Amino acid sequence: MNYFSIGFRNILKNHRRSLVTLLSVGFGFASISLFAGYIKYVYSGLAKQAIHGELLGHLTVMKQGLRTEGRLHPAQYMFSKEELDRVMPILRQYPHTRLVTPRMSLSGMVSNGTASTVFVGEGMVPEDVKKLQGDFQRKLSGDLKADNPIGVATAEDLGRILNLKPGDSAALLVSTVTGQANALDVDIVDDFNTGNVGTNDKFLYMPFDLAKSLYDFDGAERLIVLLDDKAFTEQARTELTAQLKQAGFDVELKTWLELSSFYSQVKRLFDMIFAFIFSNVFIVVVMSIVNSMSMTVVERTREIGTLRSMGLRRSGILRLFTTEAFMLVVLGCAGGLLFTLLVRLAVNSAGITYTPPNSSNVVSLMVDLDVPRMARTFVMLSLLGIAAAFFPARTAARKCITDSLGHV
Amino acid sequence: MANLEGTAASTANEDVLLSLNDIRRDYVLGETRVEALKGVSLRIHRGEFVAIWGPSGSGKSSLMNILGLVDAPTSGEVSLEGTPIAQLTDNALSDLRSRKVGFVFQSFNLIPVLSALENVMVPLQIQGVGTAEVRERASQALKDVGLENQASARPDKMSGGQRQRVAIARALVTSPSIVVADEPTANLDSENSYMVVKLMRELNRSKRVTFIFTTHDPRLMDLVDRKLLLKDGLLQADEAVR
Ligand SMILES: Nc1ncnc2c1ncn2[C@@H]1O[C@H](COP(=O)(O)OP(=O)(O)OP(=O)(O)O)[C@@H](O)[C@H]1O
Numbered sequence A: 001m002n003y004f005s006i007g008f009r010n011i012l013k014n015h016r017r018s019l020v021t022l023l024s025v026g027f028g029f030a031s032i033s034l035f036a037g038y039i040k041y042v043y044s045g046l047a048k049q050a051i052h053g054e055l056l057g058h059l060t061v062m063k064q065g066l067r068t069e070g071r072l073h074p075a076q077y078m079f080s081k082e083e084l085d086r087v088m089p090i091l092r093q094y095p096h097t098r099l100v101t102p103r104m105s106l107s108g109m110v111s112n113g114t115a116s117t118v119f120v121g122e123g124m125v126p127e128d129v130k131k132l133q134g135d136f137q138r139k140l141s142g143d144l145k146a147d148n149p150i151g152v153a154t155a156e157d158l159g160r161i162l163n164l165k166p167g168d169s170a171a172l173l174v175s176t177v178t179g180q181a182n183a184l185d186v187d188i189v190d191d192f193n194t195g196n197v198g199t200n201d202k203f204l205y206m207p208f209d210l211a212k213s214l215y216d217f218d219g220a221e222r223l224i225v226l227l228d229d230k231a232f233t234e235q236a237r238t239e240l241t242a243q244l245k246q247a248g249f250d251v252e253l254k255t256w257l258e259l260s261s262f263y264s265q266v267k268r269l270f271d272m273i274f275a276f277i278f279s280n281v282f283i284v285v286v287m288s289i290v291n292s293m294s295m296t297v298v299e300r301t302r303e304i305g306t307l308r309s310m311g312l313r314r315s316g317i318l319r320l321f322t323t324e325a326f327m328l329v330v331l332g333c334a335g336g337l338l339f340t341l342l343v344r345l346a347v348n349s350a351g352i353t354y355t356p357p358n359s360s361n362v363v364s365l366m367v368d369l370d371v372p373r374m375a376r377t378f379v380m381l382s383l384l385g386i387a388a389a390f391f392p393a394r395t396a397a398r399k400c401i402t403d404s405l406g407h408v
Numbered sequence B: 001m002a003n004l005e006g007t008a009a010s011t012a013n014e015d016v017l018l019s020l021n022d023i024r025r026d027y028v029l030g031e032t033r034v035e036a037l038k039g040v041s042l043r044i045h046r047g048e049f050v051a052i053w054g055p056s057g058s059g060k061s062s063l064m065n066i067l068g069l070v071d072a073p074t075s076g077e078v079s080l081e082g083t084p085i086a087q088l089t090d091n092a093l094s095d096l097r098s099r100k101v102g103f104v105f106q107s108f109n110l111i112p113v114l115s116a117l118e119n120v121m122v123p124l125q126i127q128g129v130g131t132a133e134v135r136e137r138a139s140q141a142l143k144d145v146g147l148e149n150q151a152s153a154r155p156d157k158m159s160g161g162q163r164q165r166v167a168i169a170r171a172l173v174t175s176p177s178i179v180v181a182d183e184p185t186a187n188l189d190s191e192n193s194y195m196v197v198k199l200m201r202e203l204n205r206s207k208r209v210t211f212i213f214t215t216h217d218p219r220l221m222d223l224v225d226r227k228l229l230l231k232d233g234l235l236q237a238d239e240a241v242r
């Protein structure tokens, strides 16, 4: 039997009904594809933002327990200079490593001479910051000056609170590793926008050496590892953890994904919205295929009786109609794919920008292609489309032949 | 009642194609029970050209459905070429119809989206015959009914007579043992009716295919070997013509 040609010609014959079904399959597929593509773009933007903007790199190496006990016994959970000299070469020799850089976090008060507020500071090597940023927007993490050992960068809202601008001076007050108060005068050399209203009024970046002397500790709290590709993150974590364990270091390696709570929050939210849209679109699409196919089956009852009298088995009747439903899905998805590509082209070249919630940056609205998700959508639509034809066709195939033949 | 069995063609007993033994067919509609066939016994021999006639409601269609293996009797036995068909599964019965039985319907029942040639190809495709052979045999069958120049026409572009000839080609393309035609001329004018039955008769002679058809048209009876009169669910007469 030439199931495909019969199916295709019936689709053409019932062109009005087929068009409605094809449009609903096509738009359904396109809306799922476009939304999937949009959130894929957002995810990759957020990943870049975490790695290169929040300067998390790919991996953060710290001593086991830093995150739980570190505040109580700081010295115990930081890397001493001697330890750094042994740990850093191990990290550097890893084939995918591009950069290993020390970090020190400390918090305290920042004062403009008359008023003061809390800051959350991070000491980092100015040259390494540039390497971490790569070509990512500098505005997210500021620009420390290698030639100014007391030059710090403030987050925009923090600067605004104290009316501090690049070029001004300020004083930092912190407690040292042993709990003594320590204060230093600093120069504001740059400002930046963290992209997050929760941190944009607190963050302050300073040169690593300045952090060391403020904290009065010669060592580092954490080490940041930048890899040549984020695809190697998990592999590198596993392999480096093992190598460091072997060298006698009880360390913990965290990935950027684990440390960027923003990324996972947004991802969770978007995945939920996606599931919601997906199931809604699915229900509409499947109902339209069910509707179209059950009408087709009923209209062709006599044809079913004729084919059965000529010796076509029940399974042949099922194949006839499931093939037709499958073709509807294939044609609909093909149209939907075309529509997706056109809309994507239009959106991506339109240069639309917007400010996402909980963000202090404008980001551009772009759509990627999430091919695996599109493929899964196609497979699921096909299966459901086939099921939508299967049940009415099975009922018709089970009917006695004389009844089908007598059907008008 | 007289023993009607075998009154015609009694010489060809060894060549029985279809045999029906005490066939009853009841239809149950809610509380009521209609006895459409009340015990019909009948033998059809290879190569016969048989007409069944009788008043409306006498059970002709019920009998044809059973002869064509698309309906099962309420009781009684049907054998095709000596094989009882009662025990067969639906798939086995489908395959048997595909190989042995051809159908011609009152309202043609061509597949509207397929051309004449493609319609004739369907029974062979159901059998799983290879594409080249399907095309060749279907073309030949279409030629046998004189429609080779209508091969690519769709059914809705053809006259009733032409459509029924396509249907005959479709019924014959698999070289079945028997062609069952319930009122094949009911939707045709008298001229076309005569032509269609004459065509069936010619094919019956040239291809040695058994035909059974029902009709109300006495004129068509002149063309047959054997006439069966059905009345009130019973065979009333079984006469050889000539
Ligand atoms: N599917 C059915 N359900 C119920 N009753 C039926 C069914 N088919 C036929 N009958 C009844 O069985 C009897 C015989 O019907 P059948 O169709 O076999 O007669 P027929 O000789 O073919 O009549 P006609 O010349 O009008 O086609 C009729 O009384 C009819 O009403």
Ligand SMILES: [Mg+2]
Binding pocket: B060, B061, B062, B182
């Ligand atoms: Mg009838």
